[in-house]
Amino acid sequence: MPEPTTALRAAPVVIGCWAWGDRRTWGYRTRFGDDDLRAAVEALDAAGLRWFDTAEVYAGGRSERLLGDLLAGRPDFAVSTKFFPYPWRLGAGQFRRALDASLRRLKRDSVQLYQVHHEVPAALARRWAAHLAAARRDGVIEAIGTSNLSAPALRVVVEALAEHGERVVAHQVRYNLCDRRVERTDVPDLCREHGITLLAHSALGQGLLSGRYRAGTAMSGRRAFPVQVLAQAEPLLALLDRYAAKLDVTTAAVALAWLRHRGATPIVGVHDRAQAEGVAAGVPVVLPETMAKRLDAVSAPWRGKS
Ligand SMILES: NC(=O)c1ccc[n+]([C@@H]2O[C@H](COP(=O)([O-])OP(=O)(O)OC[C@H]3O[C@@H](n4cnc5c(N)ncnc54)[C@H](OP(=O)(O)O)[C@@H]3O)[C@@H](O)[C@H]2O)c1
Numbered sequence: 001m002p003e004p005t006t007a008l009r010a011a012p013v014v015i016g017c018w019a020w021g022d023r024r025t026w027g028y029r030t031r032f033g034d035d036d037l038r039a040a041v042e043a044l045d046a047a048g049l050r051w052f053d054t055a056e057v058y059a060g061g062r063s064e065r066l067l068g069d070l071l072a073g074r075p076d077f078a079v080s081t082k083f084f085p086y087p088w089r090l091g092a093g094q095f096r097r098a099l100d101a102s103l104r105r106l107k108r109d110s111v112q113l114y115q116v117h118h119e120v121p122a123a124l125a126r127r128w129a130a131h132l133a134a135a136r137r138d139g140v141i142e143a144i145g146t147s148n149l150s151a152p153a154l155r156v157v158v159e160a161l162a163e164h165g166e167r168v169v170a171h172q173v174r175y176n177l178c179d180r181r182v183e184r185t186d187v188p189d190l191c192r193e194h195g196i197t198l199l200a201h202s203a204l205g206q207g208l209l210s211g212r213y214r215a216g217t218a219m220s221g222r223r224a225f226p227v228q229v230l231a232q233a234e235p236l237l238a239l240l241d242r243y244a245a246k247l248d249v250t251t252a253a254v255a256l257a258w259l260r261h262r263g264a265t266p267i268v269g270v271h272d273r274a275q276a277e278g279v280a281a282g283v284p285v286v287l288p289e290t291m292a293k294r295l296d297a298v299s300a301p302w303r304g305k306s
Pocket of ligand 1: 147
């Protein structure tokens with residue numbers, strides 16, 4: 001396994017495991033099961049896509065456990081997980097217990113990237129920076145990441161870690177063609193300035209950008225897209241479909257290629273073989289400039305109001 005900063009920069013996509021073990025939002029054991037997850041891992045391995053993202057809170061720890069089972073004996077797969085910054089977990093001992101519990105579930109001695117899941121006040125961020133640095137010194141985390149931070153909060157963490165001789169290697173934010181709000185912040189510039197890999201989570205808008213869900217599609221459960229969202233997304237989805245046909249790839253592949261064109265690395269949720277093979281088939285797609293520009297224009301409403 002190459003050094004994590006280099007390996008993550010080279011990864012065309014990171015595989016998201018929020019759905020693994022999650023019944024209520026994603027339909028674990030109703031829409032897909034353990035055999036599907038195993039088949040997905042096999043297909044991703046065959047395609048050389050070997051970086052997985054999870055979190056201690058996903059499915060109450062079951063996502064980490066399933067990932068640990070499926071990747072057992074495979075140190076060539078990289079895993080990122082996330083610490084949930086509950087305000088009562090301030091002490092070094094509490095931080096380390098959470099990390100050790102993740103490692104036990106993942107059946108690993110270390111993780112390639114350990115991320116703080118959400119923004120916290122600056123004073124708390126500085127405390128956790130010290131704990132993160134200590135865990136790096138102990139070799140149980142190979143690199144440090146952050147998630148869902150505003151630009152000022154990211155700057156605080158960058159500076160706090162620098163005091164310990166450490167750096168933020170990756171920062172993840174919700175970013176896709178239907179949610180471009182991060183572009184109106186200083187986060188992308190800050191990432192460029194500090195060599196931080198920008199990871200785009202929910203890269204397919206929780207499945208909306210697969211193009212399968214359209215106005216009139218019946219959908220139930222917690223992930224159901226409101227009718228107005230489907231109606232608003234229709235011109236964008238139609239354009240994605242058109243480009244997918246022209247490039248002879250899937251609609252999802254075009255949406256992921258757009259993120260790479262914007263300098264972000266997609267984290268895409270995959271839970272069966274077909275999705276894994278679809279994501280792998282889309283890796284070589286490079287969007288022609290004209291298509292990228294047109295997608296920028298049609299998705300401009302999702303940048304939000306200035
Ligand atoms: N840091 C954070 O706070 C945070 C928050 C959210 C997510 N994340 C990370 O980002 C990951 C991805 O985000 P997400 O899980 O919200 O969802 P997503 O990647 O936006 O969408 C996943 C869905 O896209 C569809 N899909 C996947 N591969 C496909 C393919 N090849 N062709 C067509 N459709 C395909 C599937 O939809 P169907 O199920 O409908 O088939 C799949 O369930 C998460 O698993 C997690 O690791 C992080």
